[in-house]
Amino acid sequence: MEKLQWNDNLSVGVELIDSQHKKWIEYYNSAAGALHSMQGSARIASTLGFLIDYTEEHFATEEKHMQEHAYPGYEDHRAIHQELRRTLSGLVEDYEEDGVTNPLVDSIDTFLRNWLINHIIEIDMKFGAYLEEEGISLSE
Numbered sequence: 001m002e003k004l005q006w007n008d009n010l011s012v013g014v015e016l017i018d019s020q021h022k023k024w025i026e027y028y029n030s031a032a033g034a035l036h037s038m039q040g041s042a043r044i045a046s047t048l049g050f051l052i053d054y055t056e057e058h059f060a061t062e063e064k065h066m067q068e069h070a071y072p073g074y075e076d077h078r079a080i081h082q083e084l085r086r087t088l089s090g091l092v093e094d095y096e097e098d099g100v101t102n103p104l105v106d107s108i109d110t111f112l113r114n115w116l117i118n119h120i121i122e123i124d125m126k127f128g129a130y131l132e133e134e135g136i137s138l139s140e
């Protein structure tokens with residue numbers, strides 16, 4: 001399994017969001033790593049749990065700032081987050097029901113990583129550009 005790695009092309013130009021994306025990549029890598037090496041189920045469950053919790057924290061941060069700064073793309077962006085929230089909880093349900101299966105590992109490998117990268121490049125960048133245009137900087 002290839003680990004995801006942060007690079008400057010992923011920067012949305014907002015320190016707070018970039019640092020959360022970096023952290024998300026770390027959590028992603030440990031969840032994917034635990035699944036691939038078929039580590040004990042307690043470890044897999046906890047890495048998936050961290051990934052989900054952190055995703056929620058990160059989305060909540062983005063959504064809070066989009067609302068606070070009257071971002072016109074808020075509704076669309078939030079709808080996209082909702083979709084990923086559903087997908088992630090579906091993955092956890094699959095895991096809880098069937099344990100580690102090939103489709104689960106594939107979803108983590110392809111869907112999640114592509115989702116992350118595309119989301120950052122296409123969707124989060126727009127929000128970053130908006131903040132820059134408006135001269136807004138985020139603190140927390």
Ligand SMILES: [Fe+2]
Binds near residue numbers: 062077081
């Ligand atoms: Fe986002």
